[in-house]
Amino acid sequence: MITEIKQVARRHLASEGANLSLRAVARDMGMVSSALYRYFASRDDLLTALIIDAYDAIGADVEAADAGIPDRIDLRGRWLACAHAVRDWALANPAEYALIFGSPVPGYAAPADTITPASRTPVALIRIVADGHAAGRLSDPGTDLPVSVRADLVRIASDLGVEVPAALLDRGVESWLQMFGTVSFELFGQFNNVITDRAAFFAHRIHATADRIGLPPEQRP
Amino acid sequence: MITEIKQVARRHLASEGANLSLRAVARDMGMVSSALYRYFASRDDLLTALIIDAYDAIGADVEAADAGIPDRIDLRGRWLACAHAVRDWALANPAEYALIFGSPVPGYAAPADTITPASRTPVALIRIVADGHAAGRLSDPGTDLPVSVRADLVRIASDLGVEVPAALLDRGVESWLQMFGTVSFELFGQFNNVITDRAAFFAHRIHATADRIGLPPEQRP
DNA sequence: TGTACATCAGTGAACGCGCGTTCACTGATGTAC
């Protein structure tokens, strides 16, 4: 029942954006609006549930894409698979993507429960870099980093329990930004009148990020 | 009067997000809501005006930042100035930033009048690259590009009337994505619990993009 | 200098609609003895 409510709510999200209306959801379910209060304490609670679900959904897709590459040493293959999983999920679920990566919903503050689901996707990406480093296939670029930036990166690595040199992690973060920047621009309309072949453009961008991280060329089996 | 309405509307945007209410704006101006219809045909018209203004405001700031570097051959100086103008404007006007770079407003389709204002900022950035190329200070990286990507880039260059090799423009676009990706992530909350020193992080990212484009180190006068 | 008229910014009431949330309730289903 909770699942069904969320499903209908997701449908509404798609047509109405983040202005989610409890009454409209109830109407669509053939219920009276007050009935929803048996399942969610408030509209914000429903929103939170949808946000957590969205983070989990994209995270699960990315993890599955990564796991789908049998050769764990094919780092670039894993990286490309994850990146395309991100974009594919975003294109398939634009409203949910906007909910988590778009403008904050006015008057809504995400509770702490969203932190863990939110980290699934970035963690999957970082793990590829960490694996590559552990396997001796990714070298430390050794770039100079501003102290506070280095400090943040070191903390991130230790929070996630991965062993990655700060300068290498920096390249990973850079790529993460470019990946999501590209998807957001595509979804939010900044590519209108600019980029036409978006799939090719994205693939090209992702290869560029892989080069930048130093991921070896794709394995040919 | 139109100016004043827009000013009040901008204030509302800041607290309420894109759910802009005509009645609330009118109330704040000590008017009756129907009075606004003398100035704007509809709520969407007001939104459009705000969107155009926002694009123009950030574009003007970036252009001014660029013009503020007297040595036109100091390409990196110009690049950094523009990038920081982008971030500064975004931090100072988060709601307007969200309006133009965040999730699309549900049920609202931007009319064609927004295209030109929207291009001011990217054009200012590309012009730096074009100037560098014209002055022989930026070499063509000569990267292989997928055909359709190359075609888009060539068309963009010719639309804007700039002479930039596709592979160099590609680096510019990459940087533009990273720049806005970084600002959006900062503003939309993705850096919570991740990046603490955001000014340093942004500056670092921008230097990395400048390196990537091949902009020579800053001039020391 | 004075009168007649046009312009036009802003009013106020109304239309028809939406919303989140509360609250006492009905009525079916399941459980305990």
Add this chain to the structure above:
DNA sequence: TGTACATCAGTGAACGCGCGTTCACTGATGTAC
């Protein structure tokens, strides 16, 4: 096998509020003669 009771999903009316838009209007200001 039958009765009494508890549980609980869902109802329906209400509260108090919001919204965009239309429309006939007032009343001040400016213009023409």
